Amino acid sequence: MSARPALKIILVGPPGAGKGTVAKGLVDRFGLTHLSTGDMLRAAAKAGTPVGLLAKGFMDKGALVPDDVMVKLISERVQAADCRNADGSPRFLLDGFPRTLPQADALASEGLAPDLVVYLDVPDDAVVRRLCGRRTCPACGNVHHVEFAPPVQPGLCDRCGGALVHRSDDQPETIRKRLAAFAAQTAPLVQRYGAVIEKVDGNQPPEAVLKASVQVVRARGVPTIG
Numbered sequence: 001m002s003a004r005p006a007l008k009i010i011l012v013g014p015p016g017a018g019k020g021t022v023a024k025g026l027v028d029r030f031g032l033t034h035l036s037t038g039d040m041l042r043a044a045a046k047a048g049t050p051v052g053l054l055a056k057g058f059m060d061k062g063a064l065v066p067d068d069v070m071v072k073l074i075s076e077r078v079q080a081a082d083c084r085n086a087d088g089s090p091r092f093l094l095d096g097f098p099r100t101l102p103q104a105d106a107l108a109s110e111g112l113a114p115d116l117v118v119y120l121d122v123p124d125d126a127v128v129r130r131l132c133g134r135r136t137c138p139a140c141g142n143v144h145h146v147e148f149a150p151p152v153q154p155g156l157c158d159r160c161g162g163a164l165v166h167r168s169d170d171q172p173e174t175i176r177k178r179l180a181a182f183a184a185q186t187a188p189l190v191q192r193y194g195a196v197i198e199k200v201d202g203n204q205p206p207e208a209v210l211k212a213s214v215q216v217v218r219a220r221g222v223p224t225i226g
């Protein structure tokens, strides 16, 4: 293992794996900047940078932002001081990208191949149980869970009293389809990143998943802060 701490970190996991919690925890513990593709796209479009406007053109048409545009956007974003070590080397936690081998290639061609890939491993059945129980409030966006975060009054949002719905995204068939797509896309990535990938058991309480994730980052020689 090299002495240089792994600081280009990529977070991978199926929908419902709890990536949000892990990302936030890793950011807090290691002082990393969290880069999610959605946030970067929105920020660049708002800031009106050339790449941002290019990306916005695709989004306004409801089209997917092409890989080369997305990589340019990431490459531009990681120039910022909050994504750099004191010696100028990059440090970030990238979430939601790459999802495919061509995207991984494009990222590598910008010198941004990851030093560490944290892979949240959750069995399909556990994901289905987590996502299928979600009940969303269309009025305020609040999310309950029939098992893990039930509303005080069945079917009604705790925050605003609105009627909760079971979104089509959270129906078992839809979830299984998304999981199958994720598995098909991710298998070649797992192979590509073999040497730097660390699987974390994501089928445990959020605190335990975070703890295990912190351990794999710390094991690469990255000091925690605070």
Ligand SMILES: [Zn+2]
Pocket (backbone or CB within 6 Å): 137, 138, 139, 140, 141, 142, 157, 158, 159, 160, 161, 162
């Ligand atoms: Zn509500």
